[in-house]
Amino acid sequence: MSAILVYALHYDGAFNKNSLGAVSEGSRLAEELGSECHAVVVGDKAGLPDELCASLGRYGARRVFRVEGPEGLAQPVVDAMARVIGEQGHGYALFGGGLLGFEIGAGLTARLDAGVCMEVTSVRVEDGKLVSERPILGDSSVSDVHYRAGVGVIIGRLNAFEVTESGDQDAVVEDVALEFEPHSLRAKMVSRGEQRGADVNIEDAKVLIAGGRGLGKAEGFQALEDLAGAFGGAVAATRAVVDAGWYSYSAQIGQTGKTVAPKLYLAAGISGAIQHKVGMQGSENIVAINKDANAPIFEFSDLGIVGDLNKIVPKLTEAVKARKGG
């Protein structure tokens, strides 16, 4: 039966949570298919010791293929996975949410003339085959995606697959020697993982006040700092404003940022793109302030205020201060 190959991303001595989720999910599906789940790791050998690789067994991976190669770039991993699938005949390639998974999955699709589905939120077995479920059209509809021929590539949405430890068996670690394609070595990492802006802790905050492009300028965050101060919470940001240099990367929510679930998430000037939503939809109470009544964030907020945040936020800060003080 069709075995499943998962790419496991590692950094600084640990596997990415979304990769562990993908290994867990791949193992669950492989068991149902009557096959096995395996993983590929690519990087410096020193950063991928036997124990670390073998630890993927706890999430259900039976074999781990270790390839020595450049880290943080997609194309060398495409080469590695294409080689392993070519030799071992896996039926599916599975990726957890994240930027690299999208790039590797897409490259592998081209290389193997495969079927691909991205932003997958769940996978099930039907007639001995995997069927992916993906939300489409701004999450207004959900579609089943069937793989019709060749290898099926499944690229998960961020946080779609839960991390589950299913045993304490070590995975068998096998080294794969590989000559990379010339084009895969023509992009070189100059520096990786640069943290821009101050290091702030948002994961422990019970109240998060998040700002997006609707703030208009970097200075707009001052009003949010004041409101967060009144609540005793912290300030978070969208990718757009972090990329623009308005706020710290360490406070970023969503794809390539943090995933949070505070008691209260107040989004100011945030339209609610899916990449943001996946990082905060687990919040207990979501309040959104946006001047655009059609902003997608109103579709998943518990309380939506259509209006000018510059008028509302300062008054709300005063009111919260008064209540908290009183």
Place this chain on the structure above:
Amino acid sequence: MKICVLVKEVPDAAVEKRINPGTGRLDRSGEKNLNPFDTHAIEAAMQLKEGGVIEVDEVVAVTMGPETAVRALHKAVSLGADRSLHLTDDALAGSDVNGTGYALARALESEVPDLVLLGQQSDDGECYTIGAVLADHLRMPSLTQVIKIDVEDGALRCERQAEYGYDTVLVELPAVISVGDAINEPRYPSLKAIMGAKKKPLDTKSIGDVGIEAERVGYDNARAHCADFKAPSAKEPGRIIEDEDTGKTVEQIVAWLDERKLLA
């Protein structure tokens, strides 16, 4: 150097997008526009051309799509592209990501670009993946979600945000780069450029012109099919307040927070 920018015509943001239940494909009728994410790719091409660090001989807008898709090309030309290439053929209809990437790669090969630029996603398909598919077919290095491009010794020094922070990657040319929307603020076309757009050269190619094998494209040859559309398990719609009197609005917010013990 020659830059090809991939563009796509998508339903206008104001049009409610829906799936045609009969075909399982997006209903693309109604008002259409150039995919907004693509304007950032065109702007990036123009900034490279105008930047003068590297000599850009021409910027070519490329699209695949039905006859109407020429409007996206006209828009791209009005934003600065020198000419455009329209890959159109009934055999391409309903192609999946795999088939679309393959077909576009063949069309691009006929242009021999030094750089292929794309936007980060299409507003309708939301697949984020065509750039990396193309790069593998073209055997070029590639990077997506790039928010800064600098020319350095004939290569591109690119920055992007990835899983663990910001990465800086040196990408040799020829290359495929998909840009994030934070890379620039796209310009507006001048009236003169809009009027002149239809006069710029436009090549129309069918699959045979660029060596696309018919059995690798189109709905029937797609490797993945969408089916069984259903509504998501949406949560209860929230309460909406239109802010007319801010004092009152704030009172309502505070009461709402109070009910949920969020001010304790």
